[in-house]
Amino acid sequence: MAVLLTSLVTLLPLIVITSIDYNFTQKSIESENLLRTLRIGSNARRSISFFLSERLSALSFVVRDNPVEELYQPEKLQSILLNLRESFDGFVDLGMVDSAGIQRNYFGPYNLEGKDYSTQDWFKEIPNKRFSISEVFLGFRKVPHLIIGVRHTLPDGSFFVLRSAIDTKRFNELLSGFELGGKGDSFLINREGIIQTPTLYHGQVFDRMVYAVPKYSEYTEIREETNATGESVIICSAYIPDSPYILVIIKNKNELMKPWRETRVILIGFLVVSISVILLVILGVSTYMVNNMYLVDQRRLIALHEVEYTNKLASIGRLAAGVAHEINNPLAIINEKAGLIKDIFSLKENYAGDSKLVGLVDSVLSSVERCGTITKRLLSFARHIDSAIETIQIGEVIKEVLGFLHKEAEYRNITIKIDFAENIPTFQSDRGKLQQIFLNIINNAFAAMSVGGHLEVSVRYVEAEGIKAKIIDNGCGMSEAELGKIYEPFYSTKTKAGGTGLGLSITYGLVQELGGRIDVASRVGEGTSFTVTLPLEAPQKTKER
Amino acid sequence: MRVLLVDDEEEFVTTLAERLTIRGFAVEYATKAADALVLAGKNVYDIAVLDMKMPVIGGLQLREMLERQHPEMKFIFLTGHGSEDDYRAGSTGAGYLVKPVDINILIQKMKEAIEQ
Numbered sequence: 001m002a003v004l005l006t007s008l009v010t011l012l013p014l015i016v017i018t019s020i021d022y023n024f025t026q027k028s029i030e031s032e033n034l035l036r037t038l039r040i041g042s043n044a045r046r047s048i049s050f051f052l053s054e055r056l057s058a059l060s061f062v063v064r065d066n067p068v069e070e071l072y073q074p075e076k077l078q079s080i081l082l083n084l085r086e087s088f089d090g091f092v093d094l095g096m097v098d099s100a101g102i103q104r105n106y107f108g109p110y111n112l113e114g115k116d117y118s119t120q121d122w123f124k125e126i127p128n129k130r131f132s133i134s135e136v137f138l139g140f141r142k143v144p145h146l147i148i149g150v151r152h153t154l155p156d157g158s159f160f161v162l163r164s165a166i167d168t169k170r171f172n173e174l175l176s177g178f179e180l181g182g183k184g185d186s187f188l189i190n191r192e193g194i195i196q197t198p199t200l201y202h203g204q205v206f207d208r209m210v211y212a213v214p215k216y217s218e219y220t221e222i223r224e225e226t227n228a229t230g231e232s233v234i235i236c237s238a239y240i241p242d243s244p245y246i247l248v249i250i251k252n253k254n255e256l257m258k259p260w261r262e263t264r265v266i267l268i269g270f271l272v273v274s275i276s277v278i279l280l281v282i283l284g285v286s287t288y289m290v291n292n293m294y295l296v297d298q299r300r301l302i303a304l305h306e307v308e309y310t311n312k313l314a315s316i317g318r319l320a321a322g323v324a325h326e327i328n329n330p331l332a333i334i335n336e337k338a339g340l341i342k343d344i345f346s347l348k349e350n351y352a353g354d355s356k357l358v359g360l361v362d363s364v365l366s367s368v369e370r371c372g373t374i375t376k377r378l379l380s381f382a383r384h385i386d387s388a389i390e391t392i393q394i395g396e397v398i399k400e401v402l403g404f405l406h407k408e409a410e411y412r413n414i415t416i417k418i419d420f421a422e423n424i425p426t427f428q429s430d431r432g433k434l435q436q437i438f439l440n441i442i443n444n445a446f447a448a449m450s451v452g453g454h455l456e457v458s459v460r461y462v463e464a465e466g467i468k469a470k471i472i473d474n475g476c477g478m479s480e481a482e483l484g485k486i487y488e489p490f491y492s493t494k495t496k497a498g499g500t501g502l503g504l505s506i507t508y509g510l511v512q513e514l515g516g517r518i519d520v521a522s523r524v525g526e527g528t529s530f531t532v533t534l535p536l537e538a539p540q541k542t543k544e545r
Numbered sequence: 546m547r548v549l550l551v552d553d554e555e556e557f558v559t560t561l562a563e564r565l566t567i568r569g570f571a572v573e574y575a576t577k578a579a580d581a582l583v584l585a586g587k588n589v590y591d592i593a594v595l596d597m598k599m600p601v602i603g604g605l606q607l608r609e610m611l612e613r614q615h616p617e618m619k620f621i622f623l624t625g626h627g628s629e630d631d632y633r634a635g636s637t638g639a640g641y642l643v644k645p646v647d648i649n650i651l652i653q654k655m656k657e658a659i660e661q
Contacts, residue, residue, distance in 0.1 A: 333554060333556045336557055336564065336648075343563075343564050
């Protein structure tokens with residue numbers, strides 16, 4: 001939960017900022033593209049408009065500057081055309097068309113004199129306008145071209161038209177000269193949407209453009225559309241004034257956004273890497289902290305358990321001592337009274353022969369003795385007297401203890417293996433306590449083993465810990481549940497065999513008093529091993545009571 | 546062997562005295578330290594068997610007092626309690642036994658003390 005919250009708090013701002021940045025960058029790149037296209041559109045429109053008006057002005061000048069009669073002379077027309085070609089490119093030919101639409105004078109690469117233009121659109125517009133610019137068409141020569149015609153009204157009211165064919169090659173060059181990028185295409189269409197100049201991707205000249213013809217506008221317009229393959233395209237359009245042309249620039253939006261896509265990959269990659277790193281760090285740090293806390297908790301718990309356990313033993317000890325003391329006095333009286341009865345019986349002949357009476361008294365005495373054993377052990381468990389510290393050779397102490405049990409071992413055919421390391425230092429400790437510790441443990445081991453058992457006693461010196469004495473038997477062993485209770489007073493598995501359940505409690509207390517530690521490991525059916533670890537320096541004596 | 550028994554438990558001390566008498570000891574007893582001092586003033590004893598814990602004057606203190614009168618007197622302490630006093634009793638060379646005591650062991654201890 002905490003990990004989720006931390007991740008959320010950390011990642012949310014990152015994701016929000018990244019997505020804002022993402023959208024902002026995308027938008028700005030998009031609008032940058034639109035603006036650039038619009039700018040190119042405006043420039044192109046101006047260039048084309050200028051191209052046409054330049055030629056139109058030139059023709060207007062020719063018409064005004066030359067008397068009509070001269071213009072009908074082929075030589076004059078030729079010299080004018082040559083001059084025009086020198087000054088402006090694109091002029092293909094020059095012709096004089098009368099008001100009926102018949103070409104009266106012509107100079108150019110084609111033989112067009114006498115041709116009738118009265119049916120052509122551009123000529124039809126002439127009576128209403130001072131000039132006319134035609135759409136691109138094949139005409140008589142079967143080559144795409146456009147016509148510019150300039151009307152001149154004569155004083156008698158009639159008019160003539162100076163017309164010139166303009167090579168569309170110049171247009172094409174002009175249109176292909178723009179740096180468009182992104183599969184851009186620029187071309188002219190007429191007002192019906194018929195393509196007028198070559199395109200890269202949008203069809204042949206005289207095909208119909210697939211997109212809708214843009215509505216009339218004085219300015220350069222831009223719009224977005226979806227093409228046949230579902231891709232988004234930007235269409236920039238501009239009506240060329242005084243002409244039938246509409247400039248169209250088409251760009252593929254996907255192509256335009258290519259640089260954005262690269263940026264986007266980097267941006268998303270960065271986000272993914274950041275999130276992974278953040279998550280890893282959060283998980284790592286929290287796992288580490290949780291583990292640490294768990295360990296600290298465990299240690300605290302163990303320490304608490306130990307304190308609790310020690311306290312428990314101490315209070316049981318006090319209680320036991322009190323009870324033992326209170327019981328011992330009346331027990332002593334019973335002992336003496338029963339003893340006296342027995343004495344009297346044994347001394348007086350008429351009672352001495354009564355084995356039943358003597359048996360009864362013996363039974364009382366043995367019960368008293370049993371009680372006495374228990375109370376004495378209780379007292380021993382509770383006892384906290386000053387230790388008699390002396391220099392101890394641990395091997396000697398253990399050998400002494402084994403000496404007590406020597407007879408029993410022989411009798412029960414128990415083999416004892418002794419393995420004492422040579423580097424065991426002597427140390428200051430309480431011989432009596434040590435004897436009792438090892439006596440209790442070894443006694444228990446004997447009790448656990450059946451005939452023919454094997455006992456191993458080893459002693460090692462470990463610098464950091466002290467002297468480690470290990471007693472391993474191959475007896476009946478103990479279960480986990482039993483292991484948990486062995487140090488509790490009055491817990492015994494040998495109650496029927498006369499155990500008091502105090503042996504190991506006393507041992508535990510004694511080992512603690514000596515500043516040592518006792519560890520036990522056991523398996524049911526395999527045996528038990530006790531390890532007593534004793535420090536070389538006994539702790540400072542403290543008086544608890 | 547002349548024995549002086551001192552214990553505040555009258556039931557105990559009378560019975561033990563009788564039993565020791567049966568076994569041939571010359572026993573006298575007291576239930577208070579004061580009475581014991583009076584007895585010690587009149588008679589001479591080889592050994593005193595003292596209860597450790599008695600009202601007013603305890604076993605250890607009584608021993609000091611008796612020892613002043615009879616330096617050669619031996620002592621055995623009885624106690625119902627394993628305490629620091631018991632340890633001190635042990636360290637002064639006197640035997641000490643925890644109640645209830647087997648009479649044969651008591652006699653053995655007494656003999657050992659005298660022989661020393």
